[in-house]
Amino acid sequence: MSAYTDTAAVPGAPVPVLSYSPVVLSVPGRPVDLHVRVSAPATGTELPVILLSHGHGGSNHLSSLHGYAPLADFWAAHGFVVLQPTHLSSRTLSDALAGAPGGPFFWRSRAEDMTHILDRLDVIEAAVPQLAGRIDHGKAAVAGHSLGGFTAGLLLGARVTDPDSGEEVDLAEPRIKAGVLLAAPGRGGDVLNGPMAKAIPFFKVIDFSTMTTPTLVVAGDKDDSRHFTDMGPDWHMDPYTLAPGPKTLLTLFDAEHGLGGIAGYDVAETTDENPERVAAVGRLTAAYLRTRFHPGDDAWPTTRDALTTGAKPWGRVASK
Known part of the structure; x- marks a missing residue:
């Protein structure tokens, strides 16, 4: 039975989660082995995959497989292998x-x-107890927060001109069918006029015009990254504004760069801590990906309307 026909995929009806780490992958030329945490629902088959790219962050361990538990736990409990x-x-x-x-x-x-990781999905599946035979290798999405959003954008088709060589770099991954960008960086060029802009020269040369994969861009309307730009919160909406469709923009009300605390439970550096907002982000992103992988499923319109309309909307949605 597919996870999408049982309670594993129904928002609000989570199932227990199995988490296993690290799965260690040896990669030729990489200076250290690649360590991966795997989180999956205890039940269900034909499970789609979400690759989750961590941000750079200020804490010691959030920028690793140990971070982003609020999202990883929710997604896994609702039918995804994270x-x-x-x-x-x-x-x-x-x-x-x-x-x-x-x-x-x-x-x-x-x-x-x-x-x-996509090249070694079979290895990962075999390494994790009770996971073998349960992954749908044809359904993969990527999500990323902050610098992880930049990473996800490259996989979704955005291109960068290598600031050292001048080479245009295409890292698009055709096996990835959908994306979620969370507080991702925006355009480069002259708008990058903050004190940190020189430290990250590859931000200056991003091109979103080639990012054609369907993507949900999540941005906070109070996410004002002055260390990079004086453009204001709109900067984080650029992956929607400057990329071709199909794209969807979720603008979260009163959300700053942590989007309520998605990087971890009780994270001291979260300036806009709001567990309810984190839960809304989990529900909306899971619903978006569920409908992307199963176009006849109404999870996205139902969840979108429930959380962005009414007396207490968490944000607003635009699409193109």
């Missing part, structure tokens, strides 16, 4: 990789991690 790599940019690896080529942000390697 795969969380520890990218080379993680603070958990900063001592071991000090001075390594591509550091400290490893923008290219981060996207390549996801391709390696």
Whole structure:
């Protein structure tokens, strides 16, 4: 039975979650092995995959497979297999990789991690107890927060001109059928005039015009990233504004960069802590992906209307 025909996929009816880590993948040329956390519902088959890319973050462990539990737990409880790599940019690896080529942000390697994971889905499935035979290898999505949103954007088709070589880099992953960008960075060029702009030159050369994969862009209307730009919260809406359709924009009311605290439970650096907002983000993103993978399913319009209309809407939605 497909997960989408049982309670595993019904918003509000979660099932127990199995979590296993680390699954260790050896990748030729990578300075350390790729460690992945796997979270999956205890029941259901034909389960779609969400690749979740962590942000750079200020905390020691959120920028690794140990972060983003509020989203990973929710998605897994509602019918998805969530795969969380520890990218080379993680603070958990900063001592071991000090001075390594591509550091400290490893923008290219981060996207390549996801391709390696898709290449080894059968290995991951076999390594995790009770998961074998339950993944639908043809249904993969990518999600990412902050710098992870930049990573996800590359996999969805956005391109970057390598600031060192001048080469246009295409890291699009055709096996990924949908995406969710959470507080992702926006356009480059002259709008990147904040004090951190010089530290991240690859932000200056992003091109969203080639990002054609269906994507839900989630942005907070109070996410004012002055360290990068004085453009205001609209900057984080650029992956919607500047990319071709089909795209959907979810603007969350009163949300800052943490979107209520998606990076972890009780995270001290969350400036807009709101567990209800985090729950709304989980429900909306899960519903969006569910309907993307099953176009006849009404999860997205039903959840969208329930959470963005009425007396207490969490945000507003636009589509193109």
